[in-house]
Amino acid sequence: MTDAIWAHMGAFINLLIEGRLYAQIFGILMILIMMYAERSTPEKIPLWTFVFMALPILGTLAYLMIGQTFYAEHTFKIKGVSDKALAKAEKFDEYLIESDITTLDEDTTKVIKAIKSVGGSVYSNNNDIQLFTDGNDFFENMFEDIRNAKHFIHLEYFILRNDQLGNELMELITEKAHEGLDVRLVIDYLGIKQKELMEPIHEFRAAGGKFTTFHRMATVLLSPKKNNRNHRKLTIIDGDIAYCGGYNIGDEYLGKGEFGNWRDSGVRIRGGGCIPINIRFLKDWNYAYRKSTENIDMEKMFRKSMFTPYGEERMQLVSGGPDIAWKNPVRLQYLEMIRVAKRKIWIHTPYLIPNDSLVDGLLLAAASGVDVRIIIPDRPDHYFVYWNNLYFANKLMEGGVRVYHYNNGFVHSKTVVVDDFFCSVGSANMDDRSLVHNFESNAMIYSERIAKEMTEAFEKDLEFCTEYSCEEYKKRTPMMKLKISISKMFKTLS
Numbered sequence: 113m114t115d116a117i118w119a120h121m122g123a124f125i126n127l128l129i130e131g132r133l134y135a136q137i138f139g140i141l142m143i144l145i146m147m148y149a150e151r152s153t154p155e156k157i158p159l160w161t162f163v164f165m166a167l168p169i170l171g172t173l174a175y176l177m178i179g180q181t182f183y184a185e186h187t188f189k190i191k192g193v194s195d196k197a198l199a200k201a202e203k204f205d206e207y208l209i210e211s212d213i214t215t216l217d218e219d220t221t222k223v224i225k226a227i228k229s230v231g232g233s234v235y236s237n238n239n240d241i242q243l244f245t246d247g248n249d250f251f252e253n254m255f256e257d258i259r260n261a262k263h264f265i266h267l268e269y270f271i272l273r274n275d276q277l278g279n280e281l282m283e284l285i286t287e288k289a290h291e292g293l294d295v296r297l298v299i300d301y302l303g304i305k306q307k308e309l310m311e312p313i314h315e316f317r318a319a320g321g322k323f324t325t326f327h328r329m330a331t332v333l334l335s336p337k338k339n340n341r342n343h344r345k346l347t348i349i350d351g352d353i354a355y356c357g358g359y360n361i362g363d364e365y366l367g368k369g370e371f372g373n374w375r376d377s378g379v380r381i382r383g384g385g386c387i388p389i390n391i392r393f394l395k396d397w398n399y400a401y402r403k404s405t406e407n408i409d410m411e412k413m414f415r416k417s418m419f420t421p422y423g424e425e426r427m428q429l430v431s432g433g434p435d436i437a438w439k440n441p442v443r444l445q446y447l448e449m450i451r452v453a454k455r456k457i458w459i460h461t462p463y464l465i466p467n468d469s470l471v472d473g474l475l476l477a478a479a480s481g482v483d484v485r486i487i488i489p490d491r492p493d494h495y496f497v498y499w500n501n502l503y504f505a506n507k508l509m510e511g512g513v514r515v516y517h518y519n520n521g522f523v524h525s526k527t528v529v530v531d532d533f534f535c536s537v538g539s540a541n542m543d544d545r546s547l548v549h550n551f552e553s554n555a556m557i558y559s560e561r562i563a564k565e566m567t568e569a570f571e572k573d574l575e576f577c578t579e580y581s582c583e584e585y586k587k588r589t590p591m592m593k594l595k596i597s598i599s600k601m602f603k604t605l606s
Contacts, residue, residue, distance in 0.1 A: 219452050220558060223534065224428065226448050227556060231441035233391075233429040239383030240423030241555075243537070243562055244357070245525070245569045247365040250378045251277065257349045257380075258284055263412060264294035266348040266393045270341065270539075272299045273362030274308035281361055282312035289321035294412065296393075298400050300342040301325040303360070326400045326551075340434050342400075343550040345378070345539050348393055351413060352420070354386040355379070356429075356555045357537055358526050365524075371491070373521025375573065377460065377566075379537045379555050383422040387414065388429040392553060426558035432540065433551035442540045442554055443547040446528065447473055453530045456483040458570050460525035464488050464508075464515075465500045465543035471507065478512035487525075487573055490517035497543070499592075499599035506585040520576035526554075529566040533558060537566075 216224075224235045244250040258265055265288055272278050289295045297316070304325065306313070313323055326342035347355040357378025359365045367374045381389070390413060398408075432442035450457060450473040457477055464486060466474070478484045488505065492498030505515040526546075528536040538554025540546040588596070 220533070223448055223452055224558070227428055227430060227441070227445055230439070230444045231430070231432070231436055232445065232556065233388030233431075235426065235428050236384030236387075237424065237426045238421035239381055239385045239425040239427055241382075241385075241425040241427065241557060241559065241562055242380040243565045243569075244378045244380070245375070247359055247367065247374055247376060250355075250357070250359055250376075251366070253380055254347055254355050255280070255284060257353050258288065258347075261288055261293055261349045263350045264348075265296070265350075266346070266390065266397070267297045268342070268344050268346045268393050268396060269298075269303065269361055270300045270343045270345065271303035271360035271362055272297075272309065273360075273364075274305060274312075275363040276368075277363050277366060278309070278361050279312060282309070282316060285321060286312070286316045286319045289316060289319035292320070294409075295321040296397055297321065297323045298342070298393075298397055299323075299325055301327045302341060322401070324397070324401045326396065339549050341550050342396065343539050343546065344392075344396070344431070344553045346389055346393055346553060348386060348390045351390055352382060352386055352422075354381045354389040356381065356389065356539075356553060358524050358539055367521065371493070371522035375460075375518065375521060375523040375525055377525040377527045377537050377569075379557070379562075381427065381555065383420075383425070385427040385429065385555070389553075390414070392429060392431050396551070425562065428556045429553060430536075430538070430556050431551070431553040432547065434549065435551075440547050442538075442552050443467075443470070445536065445554060445556060446470060446540075446542065446547075449528055449530050449534050449536065450474060450477055452534065453477050453482045455531050456529075457485070458483075458529050458567065459486045459542070460523055460527045460570070460573075461486065461542045462489050462493070462522070462524050462526075463497050463501065463541040463543040463545065464504050465497065465545075466504060467544065467547070470542060471504070474508055474513055475511035478508075484508075484513040485516065485570075486513060487516045487518050487523055487570070487577060489523050490519050490578070491522065493522065496599040499596045500543075502580075502585060502588075503596050503600060505580055506582055509580065509582050509585070515580045516574060516577035517580055518573060518577050520573075523573070527566060529563050529570070532563045532567065533560055535559060535562050535566055 228234065242253070244253070265285060267281075267285070272281075285295050285297065295316075306325075317323055327340075345355075345357055345359055355378060358376045359378050363369060364371065365374055365376060394408060394413065430441050430445045432440040447469060450470070457474070474484055486505070486508070488501050489498070509515055526536075526538055526541055528534075535557040536554045537557065538552065540550075540552035540554050546552050
């Protein structure tokens with residue numbers, strides 16, 4: 113009897129050993145596959161190698177669900193097809209004035225052409241642009257423009273809260289739908305609690321409004337698309353007014369959340385620059401709505417009256433996402449802005465986790481005498497992000513970049529101003545979440561006036577900042593060192 117028990121135990125142990133061996137072989141195979149598939153993002157390989165070796169089966173499932181990015185080109189092929197279906201809208205590009213490019217200085221001309229070549233929109237020079245750095249002013253103006261809308265309203269946001277601001281927006285666009293306007297709202301699936309907003313959404317649809325989420329529940333639960341969030345924040349009203357920036361729809365963006373004061377940025381655009389923004393919305397809507405009965409009236413969307421010059425500000429729209437075959441246009445926009453800088457680069461970003469090319473660009477700029485300054489939050493809203501912020505801040509500070517912690521609430525603004533002329537205001541942070549995984553949009557603005565306003569806002573923010581230093585970073589406790597080490601492993605997923 114004893115011999116039989118020992119025999120069974122020995123067989124069981126052998127099975128465990130063999131199973132472990134097979135699992136390790138499986139893990140090694142997955143590592144080799146990943147090294148080939150993810151060769152464009154080698155920084156991901158060490159993390160997933162550790163996961164595969166420690167938990168081969170579970171690690172593989174986790175990688176397929178949230179880790180992989182090589183699928184994107186094929187996964188979003190449908191989106192590319194729907195984008196081509198709207199290509200006829202691009203014929204309206206001819207109304208966007210590009211003739212004065214030849215009168216601009218060489219650097220500006222190169223930047224405009226480079227951004228267009230890597231996936232940015234056509235350039236327009238007939239815009240009136242207003243900068244907002246306070247959410248109350250931003251939404252007061254946007255809601256007033258919505259009230260005055262005559263033809264259509266398009267909204268595309270990452271987050272819509274079930275709170276005072278969110279409900280005010282839903283009531284407003286429901287009223288405009290009742291008036292017979294074409295009103296469309298698309299929200300990222302992870303950015304809306306549909307059960308809480310079920311009644312307002314039902315009333316909106318009953319009034320004739322159209323609502324959809326970017327992706328569906330099944331997509332979020334069963335597909336790696338959950339890693340590809342629509343992070344854009346766009347509003348288009350009648351085709352000749354547009355809003356772009358970092359503000360989502362919720363009370364915290366008015367400074368009423370747990371962080372208190374909320375420092376963000378957005379722009380109101382009136383002029384030809386609205387056309388590419390509306391085209392961007394329609395492409396995303398066509399993908400997200402997915403109803404064959406939808407027939408967009410292109411004549412309504414692009415009336416000739418939209419092309420009236422409203423000002424002299426110059427701009428392009430820069431959008432990026434996993435559906436674009438090119439290297440991400442937003443990352444290339446940031447690189448081009450760094451490249452052209454001669455005097456200063458001032459940046460707001462809540463998430464400072466740049467890839468090697470951006471790190472090298474900023475360090476090279478600082479080494480050449482450019483005044484490079486970055487404002488980041490002094491508190492976390494995402495665990496891994498905060499500790500990665502400190503690591504990359506130190507890495508940049510060692511090369512002469514000056515980094516500041518914002519102490520007056522939370523800084524969510526995503527802006528870059530270069531040499532008092534080149535400006536970027538939009539939704540894209542300086543991290544892989546924005547520059548690899550997410551769908552993002554920035555307004556690239558060429559304006560001394562806007563640059564002056566952004567510079568003044570930056571200087572005002574510095575009054576509420578504490579400059580960080582390498583010496584302070586060196587004083588981190590053993591627990592802080594551990595948190596930073598762990599966070600670095602997950603920086604591509606933050």
